[in-house]
Amino acid sequence: MIFLTPEFYQRTDVLQIAAELIGKYLVLNTDGQAKKCLIVETEAYNGVGDKASHAYKGRRTRRTETMYLKGGHAYVYLCYGVHHLFNVVTSVEDDPKAVLIRALSTPDDEPKFHPASGPGKLARYLGINAAFDATSLTDGALRLAQGMELSADQIAATPRIGVDYAQEDALLPYRFIWKEHPALSGPRGINRNLRSITEIVPRFS
């Protein structure tokens, strides 16, 4: 397995990274057992200028402090007091950009059963909790690895989910999906307003 390196995470273009993470593996090692899942949905949170981000206007709290670490760490926080959400911290130290991992294809998937088809569900599925917050993704139990080679027309960008409060930034096409994948989040019609990946991330390879 080829793990992603600090250099991958420490690039400053979080949109580029969020798009490239589609088709990569998320690997959890516990007790000598490895669980390998494919990332099929992500969202980019683009730093201090992004109204949808916890770090908007450079806000620093005990919770968001993790986003200010250098790229390659996990940012795990509790949402609605109920669900843990897992993010990949990117860019350099003190530039709080992160990618929310929203859905995974897992070894336990069945035609009508997708246990990691949502950001809260995937954390529960893998047992990701507050103990993973601020841990390294390059030398810890949780890592990302090279996965499938996807072509540009297999990936699309859409507006992000659940960020209506972010005014005009709620419309930005910062959510990336593996088109038509059965493990995408939300049974509802949230895959509207699709944009071409090359339109949003021109250098997608």
Place this chain on the structure above:
DNA sequence: CAGCAGATTGACT
């Protein structure tokens, strides 16, 4: 300090 909204989900009408 009270009130409220939030990067969600699943149970129920």
Place this chain on the structure above:
DNA sequence: GTCAATCTGCTGC
């Protein structure tokens, strides 16, 4: 479609 669960952090008295 509606609503509760229940932690963090912001706003306003």
